Amino acid sequence: MRDAAGKAARLLRGVGAGLAGLAAGLAMTVSAEAQDTRGEVAEARARAFERLYAAPQDRRAMLDYARLSVAARDYEAASSVLERLVALEPGNAEARLQLAIAYFALGSDAQASRQLTLLQAQPGVDPALSARAADYGRAADARNRVNSVSGVARLGTGWASDPDSANLEAGVTLTWRRDLGPKQDWVTRLAMFGSLPDASDRQTAYRFDLRTGPEFRPADTAIGLRLQPYAGLSRSRDSFGARRESEGVGLLVQRPLGQRAMILADLGFQSVTRDDGGPSGEGAVIDLLAQYRIGERVTLRGRLRHEALEEDGRDERERLAMVEVVHDLGVDPFGAGRNLQGTLALGWQEAERRQGGTVSRETEFASLTLRGYVDATRFVDMSLGRSERDAGFGSSARNVDWVSIRLGWEF
Numbered sequence: 277m278r279d280a281a282g283k284a285a286r287l288l289r290g291v292g293a294g295l296a297g298l299a300a301g302l303a304m305t306v307s308a309e310a311q312d313t314r315g316e317v318a319e320a321r322a323r324a325f326e327r328l329y330a331a332p333q334d335r336r337a338m339l340d341y342a343r344l345s346v347a348a349r350d351y352e353a354a355s356s357v358l359e360r361l362v363a364l365e366p367g368n369a370e371a372r373l374q375l376a377i378a379y380f381a382l383g384s385d386a387q388a389s390r391q392l393t394l395l396q397a398q399p400g401v402d403p404a405l406s407a408r409a410a411d412y413g414r415a416a417d418a419r420n421r422v423n424s425v426s427g428v429a430r431l432g433t434g435w436a437s438d439p440d441s442a443n444l445e446a447g448v449t450l451t452w453r454r455d456l457g458p459k460q461d462w463v464t465r466l467a468m469f470g471s472l473p474d475a476s477d478r479q480t481a482y483r484f485d486l487r488t489g490p491e492f493r494p495a496d497t498a499i500g501l502r503l504q505p506y507a508g509l510s511r512s513r514d515s516f517g518a519r520r521e522s523e524g525v526g527l528l529v530q531r532p533l534g535q536r537a538m539i540l541a542d543l544g545f546q547s548v549t550r551d552d553g554g555p556s557g558e559g560a561v562i563d564l565l566a567q568y569r570i571g572e573r574v575t576l577r578g579r580l581r582h583e584a585l586e587e588d589g590r591d592e593r594e595r596l597a598m599v600e601v602v603h604d605l606g607v608d609p610f611g612a613g614r615n616l617q618g619t620l621a622l623g624w625q626e627a628e629r630r631q632g633g634t635v636s637r638e639t640e641f642a643s644l645t646l647r648g649y650v651d652a653t654r655f656v657d658m659s660l661g662r663s664e665r666d667a668g669f670g671s672s673a674r675n676v677d678w679v680s681i682r683l684g685w686e687f
Contacts (some may be wrong), residue, residue, distance in 0.1 A: 317347050318572060328357070335361060335368075346381075348572065349614075353536075355380040362391075369401045373409055380412060386455070387425075389413065395687065424453050432657070432682030434471075438674055444472040445682065463504060464488040473515055476646040504528040508544075518552035534610070536569040548585055555629070557587030573604040591630050594638050598623035614649040621645075621661075639665040657682045 322342035327337040338361040345354035358375035365371060372395045379388035392413040396406060427450040434444045447469035454462040467485040488507030509523045526544025533539060542563035549556045563581045570576055581596040598621060605616040621643045628636040643661030650656065659680045667673045 295317070317344060320344055321348055321572070329555055335365060339368070339371055339374070342371070342378075346374055346377055349381070350377040350572070351381040352532075353567050355382065367398060369395050369398055369405055372398075373412075376409070383615060402566070412645045423455075426451050426453075426687060428684060428686050430657075430682045430684045432680055434678060434680030437677040438508070441478070442474050445680070446470050459493045461491045462488070463491045471515065478515040479513070479517045481513055481515045483510070485510045500532065502530040514552075518550070520548065520550040520552065522546045524561070534671075538567045540565040555587035555590040555592050557585050557590075559583065559591075560584040570634065573606060575602040577602065593628045593630075595628075596623065596625045608649075610648060610650045612649040612651045617647045619643075619645045619647070637666050639663055653686045655684045659686060 324341040342357045343355045355378040361371045376388045378393035427449045451467045452464045469483045471481045487508035491504040495651045524546030529541045544561040577600040579598045583594040641663035645659040
């Protein structure tokens with residue numbers, strides 16, 4: 277395989293300059309006052325963290341760090357510290373309110389409601405704090421229904437260099453969650469994507485994925501271990517008309533590792549039918565993801581995926597390795613309360629087929645994405661990227677540059 281460092285440099289040539297200039301232009305619109313406020317919160321939070329690091333049992337330091345983490349929108353860190361503090365001081369009303377706020381922001385509305393109920397039952401609570409708790413309680417109760425639906429919708433356009441064509445793209449992901457009682461929900465996830473090319477030799481591409489099953493939370497906390505056995509199906513067609521259908525079962529495991537790290541393992545078995553020349557059959561899928569927050573603004577993500585299929589003496593292996601660096605740029609040009617975010621992605625993919633002999637094909641890719649929120653739920657994504665693919669499977673080598681812009685809505 278070619279040298280990864282040299283390849284990454286070639287892939288990113290010219291990509292960084294475009295989005296870096298765009299980010300700089302948007303950053304100039306941010307007011308100095310907003311910058312100062314965010315800087316003060318970050319500095320105060322860093323000082324509180326130093327106090328907490330020096331004295332892990334200092335309850336005042338716990339509360340200060342948690343309150344500032346909520347202000348900085350780092351709700352995972354806040355909830356982790358506050359769960360410890362509330363266990364040590366069940367009567368600490370301020371800590372319980374901050375924990376409810378963190379749970380509410382993380383989408384754990386049932387747990388937020390529970391904390392608010394306990395707070396309001398405490399004697400001698402400050403009236404102003406009690407009023408804040410009542411406001412959050414009404415909001416949490418409105419969201420904390422037996423059924424809840426959340427998701428993201430996107431609509432945009434993209435251009436690719438090979439062939440020289442533009443695509444109209446649309447997609448939506450939905451998560452339906454039904455409360456089954458303490459520590460368990462039934463969770464159904466649906467993802468749909470479609471692309472309409474303007475090239476006459478291409479077809480409309482689409483992908484449909486459905487996964488459903490019970491989710492268990494052995495520890496009833498917002499960010500604890502989660503286990504979901506599931507059944508799923510997938511349908512797709514690429515722009516050349518090749519179709520793929522699959523059904524399968526699996527187990528999804530999500531495990532936090534301290535306040536900054538998280539791992540997710542998706543272990544599945546599937547049956548695949550396809551008409552693109554590759555084998556149809558049965559096989560295993562292993563998908564591993566890891567995330568680690570480096571400091572307050574940088575998050576590192578890694579992914580490894582292995583998929584195997586076998587059919588009558590033929591088999592195919594697909595491997596994927598990808599790294600993402602997500603950086604909070606610290607600016608909010610639209611006054612939405614959410615900062616600009618840049619994401620750099622580098623990846624490598626290999627497909628290998630064996631039938632008498634072995635044929636393989638490698639693809640390397642890189643992309644840079646800038647996301648800006650225009651309000652609390654609506655955003656704009658702008659991306660540039662490049663992929664380089666070796667010859668293989670009856671096709672020639674292919675290098676593609678692409679750019680896209682998408683409008684999105686979180687709900």
